[in-house]
Amino acid sequence: MSVIRLDGVTKYFGKKAALDGVSAEFETGRIYGLLGRNGAGKSTLINSVCNRVRINKGEISLDGERLQENDKALGHIYAMSEGVNLPGDMRISSAFKVTGDFYPNFDNEYAGELAKRFGLDVKKRLGRLSTGYRTIAKIIIALSSGAEFIFLDEPVLGLDANHRELFYRLLVERFIDSGCCMVVSTHLIDECANLFEHVIIIDKGKVICSESAETLLNEGCAITGSAAAVDRFCKDMDILSQSSMGGIKSVYVRGRPESVPNGLEISKPDMQQIFVSITGGQEGEGDTK
């Protein structure tokens, strides 16, 4: 098992701390959800780990070895980030090759196979891709990188529902085959939630929650049914968050009642409900960059 450790990592952009004393661990053999609102610091965290931004304080290490400016250790980490970081006139097939130069375990054959499954023409130039297909090119490179640690920043940006579904399947397949560490940062929490073994939530540059998904999901329960019946049954409970779909309402409450009336259903809460209850529902929080 390998582990990346962040210890008191702080990063300023101007006067604003994008990361404010962040400590966290990422182990191989696990899939992490890295969650937070826009501007919370998720991308800065990922960019710090892979040395794309220089941190102001703290330490980041891989198996005890300092990561900053350590090319050998950084070769174990692939971070799919917002930008493409390759020239726009480069063809996708060349992007595969160039990545292979830095990541000796890059699997060119697998990358080609994924391109086929997503309907991505590898003769295309990176700069000519739509948002959705640019994301697809980036996730193919990340999944094929062969790195021990794969950070995926918004891996479903611009993807249609079918392509998102395909990506989730491939991520799990790749994880099982390689036993690597996957860290997924996303705003489509519900769709990804059942992938996560561990969830790290950051807010205004600080880690405000780091728990196993199991623990989080067992702190409360969801009660689901027709809106009126749910409201009636839950009126004296500690309601942490709520959501609805059509006439059906689902509320996330602390604890777990022993039984529910006929017509209502009791189940684990969904991750979006938990996230909302932890981060609150304020409007804009400000960008950190």
Place this chain on the structure above:
Amino acid sequence: MSVIRLDGVTKYFGKKAALDGVSAEFETGRIYGLLGRNGAGKSTLINSVCNRVRINKGEISLDGERLQENDKALGHIYAMSEGVNLPGDMRISSAFKVTGDFYPNFDNEYAGELAKRFGLDVKKRLGRLSTGYRTIAKIIIALSSGAEFIFLDEPVLGLDANHRELFYRLLVERFIDSGCCMVVSTHLIDECANLFEHVIIIDKGKVICSESAETLLNEGCAITGSAAAVDRFCKDMDILSQSSMGGIKSVYVRGRPESVPNGLEISKPDMQQIFVSITGGQEGEGDTK
């Protein structure tokens, strides 16, 4: 009432028809959903209307006047597209001003107010924004443009759940205040569906559905409940698509049964279910650019 009309619009990229004989209408006083899988041609359609790509065949007009290379008519149309189309070192406040030069009804005060609500610092440079905040800057400019026709291509790209919610509210407010035409292209169909009055679905460059949301929602119904009960009740029905959330299953069936057993609920299908049933569930379809 003003109307944009597309008549047999065809656009090739190389040998591939990104748009293949597209005819459609967009009227003021309506919100349209423009739906399609990755690479279906949605962005090309929007870019054709605002003259950012030159079409190969067909005609696009505004109230009977040809739109191509007609700057006066194009001044009634604002299209928020994938790119920012402004220099990366420009500050957001300057981007507001520049847009005001082209769109005389641009509401600078409203733009500033929206920036505050989203937590966007208008002194920031466009090129320094995260994906989410870049989208926020673009939607603020679009909603403030004062144009009669506002096309929004992926307006929630990279937005967290709270910011998406805020955007949907603002869109409706602005629509009610102005009576303009809004055209929203998105992959997060469920979240947007109740905004749409009319839905246009394109697939491989062709319009395969153009219906009022009302009509689409009444062609079938959704039956929702615990997965086992739903499967039992619907086993002999014509199932058009299905989805689940936790232990809840919802299937979209043709027609509408007169009653359902206790514990099941019958309701209008959701737009994602309808979209999936119309476009099928194949894997990659290929990019058109």
